[in-house]
Amino acid sequence: MVGTPVARIADLLESVPTASNPPARPPAPAPEEPPLPAGPALGVTVVWGDLAEVAADLHVTGHYQSVVPAAAELALDRAISGGPRPLITEHTKLGWIDAQLGEVTYFPCRAGPVRSAAVVGMGPMGTLTERRAARMYASLLGEAYGLGHVGTLATVLIGSGTGNLSVPQAARALVRGFAGALASLGPAATPPRLTEVLVVEIDRLRAEQLHLALVNADGKPPQLRVTDGLREEGGGQLFAPSAAVYALAALSGLAAPAAAPAGSAAPAAPAGSAGSSAPDGGGAGPDPPPGEAALSTVLAGFDPNIRAKVREQLARLADVARTDLSLTVRAAAAAQDASVPVRMSVQSGTGGLRWAALTGRATVPERLVPVDTDLLRELVDRLTEPTVEDARELPELLSRFVVPPDFQRLLADDSTVLLELDGDTASVPWEFLAEVQQAGGERRDPLAIRTQLSRQLRTTYSRVMSDGRPDGPLRALVIGDPGDPEQGFQLPGARNEALAVATRLKDLGARVTLFVGAANSTRQPGVDPARRLDVLRVLLCGGNDIVHYCGHSDFDLSGTGRRSGWVFADGLLTAQELALLERPPLVVLANACYTARLGASAGPGAPGAPSAVTEQSPWGNPQAALVPSLADEFLRVGVGHYIGAAWRIPDDQGIAFAEQFYRELFRGGSGEDPPTVGGAVRAARRALYERRGEAGRTPDDAGGRQRWSSWAAYQHYGDASAPFVRPGNGAATGQGTGEEPGP
Template structure:
């Protein structure tokens, strides 16, 4: 290189390729293993795109309930025709059994990928090196048993989702494959499957993979690792890898002295600084590039459709167990020790918080319960999906804030800057349901169905229901409205909200949207508590909807806890759709807070189990005007947002409605005399929780078809 004003980009010319071999001598070839007594598998490491590698069977890993991303998404797109993605839809409908080692097959549409499969990895955050070895053994054993597969193409399953390093996953692959081949024995005929290709799209990781796999298989006679890295099509050099290659090139220049290229790069530095740089580069020359790693703080541009950041948060012995799946970082499982009493108090104070608590406690929430290295994932670069269990769902995660901002120099909350949605880990299996696909959009709206003689009347809920009715009709939706109890003041032109009449429309009406404004409660009778919506003549729960063949795509419920039905003293009435709860017994409390905090997850669980795609609920009382604003913004964006190329998504609609209610906290604002009412108005945006797939597109206004909802449960 003779150009005196060389740039770092120029140094990337030394990236190894078939036409440009590396300058550094190759690593020593491991000693040959003993001859295998049984079948032998030839393994090739290839730099390229999995979907563009010819093979009889293409395989990726699959976590339970996690929609495809990265290599799995590329494979999904390769086998799917049109916009409907097979693996994604099967995941949302709960049709993929992702238990460890369980394999699900998909036919290809022709082309390079003739047949695809996903192998189960279990729940997110549970894959260890030992379990990964079992998974690989199951994969190869079944691929051999198929009889028609001669070439298998896969990726290094387990190394890109936060659990295993490249070396750990490579050891698991080598041991698992070798174990499966050993189990075949020497008496059986040689299997048709003789070649496996392990594909990596990033160049540096491909080199690391080849090195790690060669070391792992050095003493395993059942495996023969092809020497050298093969090049396919579709390979990339990602930003961190490009930086490592640039450093490797600089070290080579440093070894040869301060030539014109290095001088150009260092031009402008003080001579003492240049000497120190050359000294450190000379030290780096002794380090293999496969042992180097760089972290890029933030990509220059976030591509449309960026991989969501998925975090799993589960309650466990000793604290909260976290795991993360992201296209931008590799992070293992974490255990955060949490004092239950402190967390319970934090949940209590952030559930219908005062202005002061809403301003000061979100930062504590992130620092107290989120692992430090997970906190950097909480940015507005991509959608955030939180996979929660029934206990951790009680935490008001919508308040999450970045912890890097100090003092009063704070950014807006994460749920305002990006789409933040929840998915519920539940023992219930997602039922097989059909979506409503005929006729115009239809909606069912229910307002103020409680018994006024028990103090359950809510004038604000009536106003919200009427406003939602008018807004949906203006957007071209056919609306059925049930308003007030049979023994309440009647509204001319609308039927009263009796459970039987509402159930008839739910079961027979083919509604895409259901909107409820009123009270909710737990039913303490029977085996286990169920939750539902309060009517004058009883509680309507998902139990009454189990025979619903075509569940609504979206349920929106502005419904808050009303204390025990018929409990001592009854509930206290309020101005919003919910009410202030009467004092509750200790038995009503959840591990992390009061029943108010647990109500929305409980209701979401009830409705998601019958096949509802999305559940949007308010976790505390909302002032009447703000409840109307949220509904109008949500439905307006959902039914008229987006473009012909990119239809609106449910997550975008929730975010737009939250933004319409959000007011940035101002430091030093004195508390209003009515602190509770002030807190409701200040934090209403955070009360709305969305359970479902944030990226799920919704039917447009005037359309005659509707998509299945996202996988909220399961």
């Protein structure tokens, strides 16, 4: 603009003096605000001990959504549970704990140090950040203040026990959360009763690290005080990594000169110098410093060059506080079966798959793997009843394509694996997961062969708690070939399997009810036919522990939504008909292959119409989606374990899987640890895996294809680590080995 001076940005800022904006008279100082009245005082004490042995008014641990208790939470669970069912664990399995971030759930307690117990929600595993942890701690403290009767609160450093946050991060979150809760309270006419929070750590070194982190945490308000030093209570331990740190600290002290001040050390004299003793350096000299003889004894068996390097590193370590050291000591391979299971969550999300993992040593935060849906769908299709070549070559691609790099290392361990899946990701044949190998490396057995691998479905419903297993013989219901032969659903192999399984179960001490064939099919001598109504009567009234089905399965689209079930000549038997079960079966094993023919052949409104072949998961075909759908419906009514085959299985291999599964499930006797359902599934998978290359079979024909990969077709929905406890004293009673009378 002509005649208008150019204005700089600074000229437009009123608070910045310029030639066109001269400085104004300095403003008068603002009057000092009176200090805010101090809120309630709260002491934080670090306790070295076992949380369940520390006396307090309220004991609290953290709880991830859908994750059964472990570590401190498991110890608290055992302390409050008087019966065979741990309360928190059972509530978790039944879906009764929502565990939203900061949500507190309370549990009744027995007499003892733990008078009142609760868990505070941490949200889904892998999502706990320092900021979210601060919100959780603020919610927890606010809840404790609101109770009014809690004077002492005992907890652990929530979020750090499994490595999700470092000790300093979790300590900062605790301080920030507590500070926020205290600020929101403000001054109160009546001081609250809660005056002390005990943060309990079972490992001594971690307790030291925790205390140091709390002392050094910024942002502590004046009314939040950290007690000097540690308080020692019962149950404290020293784990292997901490013991190694203490040992290194002691060796470092020996390598440092005696006159060095605490917390520092000068470099040790080189081996062979005048300050060395004869056993280590050779030669005479002045008296060795204190500890030199002990250090020389430790190093005596090493090469002189190695001794010098060890001394050098120990001298450097002497300058490092032991609270700054962290070591990882891996468990022996023999102890892997008893280790904490690895939980991996795989959820479908926008743009790919969302992964999170929780192990005994660490929590891996959520990762997003971008996945091309079309490629994944093709991979699922080719790994569903795959060719021999695909079964050999594609499992490693599955691991590389959809598993995040920092999760791939978990595939190399032999710990039990629990996969938490949603309705979409359950269609992926995860049983093919394999360790990612370097080029030229030796290929190991798949994960599902090396260890126990099971699936769990993420659902919004809550299952009901069923009664305990009654005394008396174990009861089993076996159903074989119930389809209509006039519609082409007759399966001679399913008949043979049902007869073989019934014989095996009776030999193992179970009381068996057997139904074989449809009413309009060729009758099996001495065996009642499989009618839906008769089978339902035995299911609802028979109190069966095990149900074994071999036949066809399909989807039912005739109602308000898609339901899946087992094909009978007179319709589908779905979990909807089992909703009134008072005591659902503990184990359901279904060799139930998918058929798309039912919907095509049924009339309008009949079960299965329209054709289920049009129903597809985002990742694959209906055959891949059927077992998850069946499992979801049966788990909904309270079934503990659902084991199903995702594609057709050769008759002899279906029988071999079932016989090996039941043989392993009934293994052991009184005085022995009961077998796990996951262990029985693993043994049965391995039996088929080792027979995949049997002579006399052509890999290119249909039977050879199924034979090569049938071990991977079996999907187990349930907790792989759950023990299978038989009724009564846990041993086969030998009673009731005869067949139950038919309807």
